[in-house]
Amino acid sequence: MPAWLFALMFTTFAFATDDYVIAGVLSAIAADLGVSEAAAGQLVTVFSLAFALGAPVASVVTARWSRRGLVTWALLVFVAANWAAAFTESYPLLMGLRVLAALAAAAVVPAAYAIATALAPEGRRGRYLALVMGGLTGSLALGVPIGTWVGGAFGWQATFGLGGALGVVALVAVRWTLPELPPVAATPIAERLRPLARRPVLLGLLGIVAIVMGSMMVLTYLAPYLRDLAGVSAAELGWIFVLAGVAGLAGGQLGGRAADTWGADRALLVGVGGFTAVMAAFTACWFVRPVPLLALLPLLAVWAGVSWWIPPPAQTRLLALAGTAGPQALALNSSAVYVGVSGGGALGGLLLEAWGSAVLPAAAAIVELAALLLLWAAARGATRNYGSDPVAGSVPGGGVGG
Template sequence: MPAWLFALMFTTFTFATDDYVIAGVLPAIAADLGVSEAAAGQLVTVFSLAFALGAPVASVVAARLPRRRLIGGALLVFVAANWAAAFTESYPLLMALRVLAALAAAAVVPAAYAIATALAPEGRTGRYLALVMGGLTGSLALGVPIGTWVGGAFGWQATFGLGGALGVVALAAVYGTVPELPAAPAVPMGERLRPLARPPVLLGLLGIVAIVMGSMMVLTYLAPYLRDLAGVGAAELGWIFVLAGVAGFAGGHLGGRAADRWGADRALLAGVGGFTAVMAAFTVCWFVRPVPLPALLPLLAIWAAVSWWIPPPAQTRLLAMAGSAGPQALALNSSAVYVGVSFGGALGGVLLESWGSAVLPAVAALVEVAALLLMWAAVRSAGRGYGVAASVPGGRVGG
């Protein structure tokens, strides 16, 4: 694999660590800033919502900028936002800095996916996208545990300092390895937005929102859920994130290979079905609590694997449907992911405050059933045509 691909993977690793690490230091932030755990969880929500709104706008506004220059400038903003967060003691100011960091990430992530897609050899698009997205799962295996341990040892502010340092390393890696690609050709605004109006794309995007929403309802509040279910503390939580990250990386790789070999639709449906089954198993576990942590580890590993199996075939599918508007489709996909993250954090916070952590997996399972129905409808509508591309490298879409 080329070095530039790993530089892009490290960049997504940096952004995902910055977003997900809140789950590891959430109790400390809540106690230090004098807010509830549910309110601290909204730092994940606001980051994700800002990303969701910013990604499609950035894909249009910055379409004429060279990709490497765009990534470099956005990383500088990201570093500044994180280092400023390391010195704040104000919840509203911290919230504003999270928005700024998210907007920087929103400019970079779709560009990274577009570079991987443009430079991927024939028949390896799914695997290249899976590697770039491997930074997201790698953040669970390395970034979030390290950030959690740093926060426990030096305070949660040090966690944001670490995020800024990772941004500096990502900036150096991008400029040292990523080839400069020419700016995208001028495309009318209507054509850029047209993929959203196609029924298969719209249904697929709604399905992605539901998929991620169900996952993030549990991930954002994993610390209080595992505390209530199995008496898990901060030390054990760090190792659980390691396990989830390793399993998620493997799941993402397998999902990319499945998209190239089976076709995107079959790979997607397999992943969503597996996720729903795991959430149902977590729901059953609540009724036999306390559950020994070793007994939960296989379920946590399967949950992480199927969660990260899904995005590579989802992106491959959207690329096929969008045709020449692929970069905009990738931005819309990124937005759908972070809309799901923000909705999952918000709904999970409401459930946690109102009914406690017990209901999180059960509601997440219901959300995943809705996602499965949306994906099925997307497959059916794509099979009827609607002017979308019929295939992608390595796998058939829409049938």
Template sequence: MSVDVRRRPALPAWLLALVFTMFAFSTDDYVIAGVLPAISADLGVSEAAGGQLVTGFSLAFALAAPVASVVFATRSRRGLITWSLAVFVAANWAAAFTTSYAVLMGLRVLAALAAAAVVPAAYAVATSLAPEGRQGRYLALVMGGLTGSLMLGVPIGTWVGGAFGWQATFGLGGLLGLVALVAVRITLPEPPAGPAMPIKERLASLARPQVLLGLLGIVAVVLGSMMLMTYLAPFLRDLAGVGPVELGWVFALAGLAGLAGGQLGGRASDRWGADRALIAGIAGFTVVMGLFTACWFLRPLPLPALLPLLVVWAAVSWWVPPPAQTRLLALAGPAGPQALALNSSAVYVGVSGGGAVGGLVLESRGSGLLPLAAALVELVALALFWAAGRRRA
């Protein structure tokens, strides 16, 4: 009698190297928030000016990612990733020794430009090397480096900065980049080359209405999610009296749930199709926002009673991006790698917009209206993807 034991195929080493690369970039981007007071004090600038180091990184990335994707579309992606990681390592280690705010800002922009060259290439490699039926899953895993950085990298980087000085945080960023560089160089094969397209033709493909609508859908997806994420502290304070200590645990739990949600969203995209997975994720998000709104009328509530809802909220928030990216790839056709670069920029626009729009809602209507406003934005995202599909048809 024989037993048929089916094992899931092991994840390839090159995929894990790309996940770690995303982890290194995201940690380097967000960790400055944890050492901002020390940087500002040592460099003799205000904390508001110090915060512009994050803005400078994000803005440089958002502007450079689509340009780099078009310019380097015909270059070896393995070579592009390794050389860009080398620049990233050098920029971080140089930042550990600077005593000038202007020089530090320039080095942060240089690190962002390196990241802008790598991230779209990493997404393109993941989709081109993914086995049939596992594209969404592989995209979700690469995106998992982001949630992993929020859950693990940023706390560790903040602790290192507190214990050894903010310069050590940049030293750690360079070390993470070096590990990623070695891992990519050892494990990453050269993916198959895509169809050769002149730059004008690639740009024309990206300018098609369905691609633009899909990108706007990505912006709306992230914007709706970040409206509540950015202002979770005042929302939970007003709803359940949550303080800073409890909030730290909430963020850790949300990061873990988000990591799981992203993987489930990628699997659902592969099994059900991107459209159905996207509808399911946005529907789940809308239901959770409705429940948060209902809870507002029952406040104050104990935090333990809200934890299950917070876990589901984090999971469905991260469920949506993998099928949204897969849908964007389908809309872009041969210009998929360049569309993924614009997707990265759209994500940063959504993050910034979530903070801005959420702040307006908070100031004008209070934190209790944030969930309802976020749900409406997510429904707009769904409408944009529907319109994009109609234009493609």
């Protein structure tokens, strides 16, 4: 594998770590800035929403830029936003800096996938793309725990300092290894949004949003929930994120294999069923709190595993629903994922503020079941429109309920 590919993987790792690590230092940010934990959770919401809205626009605005120059300037903005955040004592200013960092990420992540596709040898595009995407999942297993430990030891400001340092390493690696590439032809935004006119695709994308939202309602506010349930400290939370990251990586691989073997719909049923069962177990634990952390670790591992099990079959189903519009639908899928992240932070924050952390698992399970219904409705609509299941031959039993 070429060195520039690992540079791009590290770049996506830095961006994803910067987004997800807020969950590990949320309580400290809230205490220092004098805001509620629900308000601190909106730092995740605003980052993800800015990414979701900014990615399609950035891909058009920067289409005539050289790819190397685009990544360089975006990383410089990312580093500046994080290091400025490390010195701010204002919640509104910190919110604005999170938007700036997210827009930098939104400009680079789609470009990184395009670069990997353009430079990959014939027959190796899948592996090249998987390696770049590995930075996103790897951040949960490594980046978020390290950021959480740094925040616990030196304060949450040091976590943003670490985010900027990761950006510097990525910048040096990109400048050192990435070859110069010509600008790409811009695809009009209207062309990118065309799949939304197809009802099954729109419902499928809404299903993706709901899937991610349900998971992020718990992940974003994991610190206050586990503190209230089991008295978990910041240091212990770092180890929990390691466990969640490893279990999530395994769950994603198993979910992808299940989609290939059983079909996307049955794999979705298993994943959502498992998620709902774990949320029910967390809800039951609330009535016997405080619960020893060791007793919670198996549940936390299963939760992370099934959370990452669900996206591969969901995306497989979306791709089938889109048919010939598959590439555009996958591009919209990236925005849908970040809309789900922002929605999870927003809805979870509202519930935390109104009723406390106890209600988060039950609410997350309801959202996941709603996602299953949306994907079922999308499959039904596709069957009516096209006269057969669009994934015939690959999804046993037809619709999501099959």
